[in-house]
Amino acid sequence: MLILTEWKEPMLVHEVQPSGPVPTVCDDEGIYPYTSFTSTAERPALRKLRMIAIENEWLKVTVCPDLGGKIHSILEKASGKQMLFDAGSVRPVRILPRMAFISGGIEVSFPIAHTPVQIEAVHARAEQIGDRLYIWCGEREVRYGMHWTVEYSLGEQDRFLTQRATFVNPTSQPHAWMSWSNAALAARPDSEFHFPAGPVLRHADVLEETAWDAGRDYRLADFDRMQGFFWRKPDVHAFGMFTPSLGCGLYHIADPAQTPGIKLWLYGLGRHESWAHQTAYRKESYVEIQAGPLLEQADNTKLQPGGRHTHTEFWIPSTERLNIRELSLPAPQLVDVGRVPLFDWADRAVTAPWLAVLDAYGSGDASLLPTPPEPESGCWPPSGMEQLGAALQWAARSAGDAADGPLWSYYQAVWLAGTGLMDEAIRLLQSVQLDCAFALLGRLYREIKQDYAASRTAYDSIESAAWQLHPQLFIERDLTLDAIGRITLEEREDWFKLVDSLQDDGLAERKAALLLERGEPQAAKALLAEHRFGCIHQRYERTMLWMRIHEALGQTDVDVPAQLGEDDLAIYGAYRVSDTPE
Template identity: 70%
Template structure:
């Protein structure tokens, strides 16, 4: 019995608040050209999501194309159990790369970890071929212009799910990539970790190598904090987790020659469980078991022009604990990889204006040229569109030839977007040169960041920010933060100017503004007031960011107090205590 169904399911969705109008190029909390986010609404809205399910006699697997093509559910018919963690809502939290991570289900990432399209819709096809059901999800991603497809398939008698991913680089340059399949499972104190014996990199408050005894019998009760484990060696190619109190578990197996990566991530019992709670609507924790074609999250590979990568893995739901060394690698008959669909760009809000520009440019049809997106819309030209630069310059020239103020404004905007696109390509000097011809507030805002980050030109950065005319732009928290970082470089000489800016936003309780105000007070010598501000404000949680902790430690040192931040302090500041590790954005290591 095989069955393929599709429907719209209403879920609770917590809307996100964008970080701001400055493009995410050279942004430590974003990945260009995607918009990044600063906070999540506490009150959810009702939103419909597309669901597609494949099922046989043994299981039903549901995929959500509107959430990056993730596996939303694996229902084990033999036990009547849902296998995967269900967050109860789509509630994004601040984890790189976009500060919009959602838990639950199985996420497949590419070309970075975590995938930047977790809360975006992707292309999907589904059909039956012979005695096997297939779902394909994918897109042409906008960072580098590479194509990815993840294939989920279920045979008529399979008691496992087959997952096959293919990545293709149709561009003219090699690009870095990484990929992890991340399965979230409900965590209980008796959850058992069935992983290979081997040498493991442990990522907690320190980085260390340990020996994992696969026969010891680890459970969640053995861990009292958040931490991750990467297997550097393994005595078998299978792993999984089983929870006796739930009567369910999930196991993974793959050919280690093509999918050697094995990872376990957990929050443990106690002080860090609330980090897991922030992704769901109930106080329930989860564990992630992960696999991938690379050994560690700090690794990435290069996909050459015209090259294709393929790897296959298998997920095995179970109502009883399994012996991982006895699991046999399945060998299903899949369609040839050449027949797996490869998808093009998604015409979503962030790509539609730029895709629409291509036709009039190629045809030289100036009359078909639409107005550029408003700078406030946070829609930036994809760096993955290699030939977009010429089209943007053409659009700028066409607009300049139009009569009236609107034509000049549109021409300036097109030139601004050309500079943004150059910066997204990593051509920062060329972007700075292009911005010198843009007399718009958005251009001054980006120029201020690029001069500081790429050249260390604080004087030029300060001068750029000073040219911004709009009070709304000047007082937006994102730009305010960036400008204050620049002004802080000038020490005592800029204290009065900084004070004047802070006086204009002293009612706002935005996390970024509070952090910068504490830094300003510290620079001014008001240590007690600076520390009081940090102690009073309840900061939102953010993974792998330590600026507030470091500021608190500097304040403590200046006051002659102990600089070791307690768990209570870290919880209040909203930052974890993990050692710096990994590359959520492969561009960090290019």
């Protein structure tokens, strides 16, 4: 018995607030060409999301193409138990690459850790071939222009889910990539971790190599903080977690020649549990068990032009604890990898105008050019569209002195910067007299050239008061003025008087830095201590500022308060495989 169904599921979705109008080139808290986010609405909206389910007599697996193609649930039908953590809503939290991570289900990432399309719709197809059901999800990603497809399949007698990922590089350049499959499971104090013995890299407040002991039982109650483990030389390539109080668990196995990476991430019991609660509708923690074709999250590799990578892995739901040393690698008969669909660009508002530009360029008919997106829209030309730079140059020349001409030139410069051609981008931006061009030019002068005087001039050239006072632009300018030195203190103070009613995390952080620079460390400390900061993973600007404040106060051995909203993990992990596309 095989059943394939599709429907729209009402879900609670917390909307996210974009960071601002400046493209995410050279953005420490973003990844070009994706929009990054600064906050999440407390009250959700109701949205219907596309669901596709495949099921046999034993299992029902539901996939959500509207959430990046993730597995939404795995139901063990005999017991009626859901094997995966259900967050209860789509509630993004701050973590790279886009500051919009959502928990629950099984996420498959590519080409960077924590897939940037977690909250985006991707292509999906489903069909039965022989005695097997298939769901394929994927797209042509906009950062590098590579295809990714994840395939989920279920045979008539399977008591496991087969997952196969295919990555293809159709571009003319090699591109870096990584991939992890990240399964979230509901955590309880009695949750048991069944993982291989051997050396592991432990990522907590320190990075250290330790050992996972085969003779010891590991439970969530044994851990009192958030931390991750990467297996260096596992003695077996199966792993999983089982929770007796829930009566269910999930195990993973794969061929180590294809999928050697094994990771465990947990929040532990105690002070860090609240970090897990941010992504869910209720105060319930979760654990992530992960696998991938690379050994560690700091690793990446290159996919050459025309190159293809495929790896297969298996998820085994269970209502009883399993012995990982007795699990056998399944060998289902899958369709030939050549039949796996490679999807094109996803149909999104941020891709449509650029595809129209490419179509017009290909036809040579300038009358087919669309109206360029408004600079405030956050719709930036994808670096993964290789011919787009030439097409935008053609669009600018075709528009000539018309109103669209400078804006097409601006987008050409954005595309150049997004593909790593910074000098060319800066030269072109210098010729564009638009506020959006001045804003990006100010950042590039500061981040690429360390020319703070030129950066200041660019920001001073912005005419719109709304652009000047947008928190993103305000912070960018303040960073430039701060880099110039104490001679700008009075100017910075004057700017802060214009926004002293706003309760923005970034503004509060920069105001505290100003107070410290002005010689008022106690006031800076009070501001940080009193502001309610949102939590953010693997960012430590406020932590470092807090330490500098106490150094100015002559205080050492200082605890960093939780209200600063930054974790205490050691800096580690390549959430982004490079700062600019290669």
